[in-house]
Amino acid sequence: MSAVINENLAPQTLVSLRNLNKHYGDFTAVDNISLDIQDGEFLTFLGSSGSGKSTTLSMLAGFETPSSGEILVSGKSLVNVPPHKRDIGMVFQRYSLFPHLDVRDNIAFPLGIRKQSADEQKRKVDAMLKLVQLEQFAHRRPAQMSGGQQQRVAIARALVYEPRILLMDEPLGALDKKLREDLQDELRHLHRRLGITIVYVTHDQEEAMRLSQRIAIFSHGKIVGLGTGYDLYQNPPNAFVASFLGNSNFLRAKAAGHAAVQFEEQSLAITPTGNLQSGQDVLLMLRPEKAQVLLPEQAQQTPLPAGWNEISVQVSEVVFLGESLTCSVITKGGTRLTLKSLSGSQQPLQAGAHARVRWAASDACLYDTWNESDLKVHH
Numbered sequence: 001m002s003a004v005i006n007e008n009l010a011p012q013t014l015v016s017l018r019n020l021n022k023h024y025g026d027f028t029a030v031d032n033i034s035l036d037i038q039d040g041e042f043l044t045f046l047g048s049s050g051s052g053k054s055t056t057l058s059m060l061a062g063f064e065t066p067s068s069g070e071i072l073v074s075g076k077s078l079v080n081v082p083p084h085k086r087d088i089g090m091v092f093q094r095y096s097l098f099p100h101l102d103v104r105d106n107i108a109f110p111l112g113i114r115k116q117s118a119d120e121q122k123r124k125v126d127a128m129l130k131l132v133q134l135e136q137f138a139h140r141r142p143a144q145m146s147g148g149q150q151q152r153v154a155i156a157r158a159l160v161y162e163p164r165i166l167l168m169d170e171p172l173g174a175l176d177k178k179l180r181e182d183l184q185d186e187l188r189h190l191h192r193r194l195g196i197t198i199v200y201v202t203h204d205q206e207e208a209m210r211l212s213q214r215i216a217i218f219s220h221g222k223i224v225g226l227g228t229g230y231d232l233y234q235n236p237p238n239a240f241v242a243s244f245l246g247n248s249n250f251l252r253a254k255a256a257g258h259a260a261v262q263f264e265e266q267s268l269a270i271t272p273t274g275n276l277q278s279g280q281d282v283l284l285m286l287r288p289e290k291a292q293v294l295l296p297e298q299a300q301q302t303p304l305p306a307g308w309n310e311i312s313v314q315v316s317e318v319v320f321l322g323e324s325l326t327c328s329v330i331t332k333g334g335t336r337l338t339l340k341s342l343s344g345s346q347q348p349l350q351a352g353a354h355a356r357v358r359w360a361a362s363d364a365c366l367y368d369t370w371n372e373s374d375l376k377v378h379h
């Protein structure tokens, strides 16, 4: 009995990318990607421009042919299946709707190609107009609508023939921030109602966080991080992901046993880690909101909890951001850190003040290998 229940709950793989490569001449755009996409999930490819997201998506859609590797849907190879037979819908950033057709005819277009009856087409288009809340715009042409409305038409057109998988490549990239956030909420709700599988491409980390159940982080044609936004943020698998997703402080230190590091002539506790050689270079990563900044007299009155670290710093700048406050500090050894707290949650600090920075050892991440370029990621 329980085995059956577990089987029902286990996520099913719908799409498998296996050792997928795409070369343009001697340039590698997609570098040996392997990834399982679950049936019904909302997965986002997140990465800076040129990292291989669109090329990977295009191979899945069938617009690009892999140089090598496999794409399986429900275990069957897709590589020789033409795009229109893949049961996949696609929405691009600048999906030009047919300008001479009204909204209704734009949405009906894929059904016409598939030779569905007029009744069937009407029923499906009506359902789509309702889904994207454009019933009252059915007879407008694209030029008579806003960018956000046009993109909703493009989404309806991609969904009308009920594909199992919807691919979206920066579909909201051309819209302004407020509208983008509204459409992100709509898309999330749409996904929940339809239960289809969505693979979404963006370079915007906040968008990826807002929309997705899982995020695949791309860099130089590879997937360098895969997981929920929460896990990737709280426990980045490497310094690149730590640096790319959110803000991070890096402290250069040397291993000292398996539960401590030496940082600027001070010993700091770390979460116990195996296979560290004493003296080897390590990197501690601390998220800005994981640390507390205290004035020296506050620190004196508040004992340091067990398992916490404290370092002395000088405040270089405090910036009030409304709901939060960022505080830039510098250590005696010249390491700069940026810390963040909710405004009102602590005493205001002045630039120039001496202060103490505290954090729980378990809140810092430790890396023993990294590239220097990983620490200065440009979004």
Ligand code: ADP
Pocket (backbone or CB within 6 Å): 024, 027, 028, 029, 047, 048, 049, 050, 051, 052, 053, 054, 055, 056
């Ligand atoms: P992203 O979508 O992450 O911005 P792309 O997948 O579009 O990145 O591109 C990845 C890399 O492949 C880029 O460096 C891009 O210049 C290169 N590239 C993409 N398409 C072609 C092509 N048709 N010919 C040559 N290089 C290409």
Ligand code: MG
Pocket (backbone or CB within 6 Å): 053, 054, 055, 201
């Ligand atoms: Mg792209």
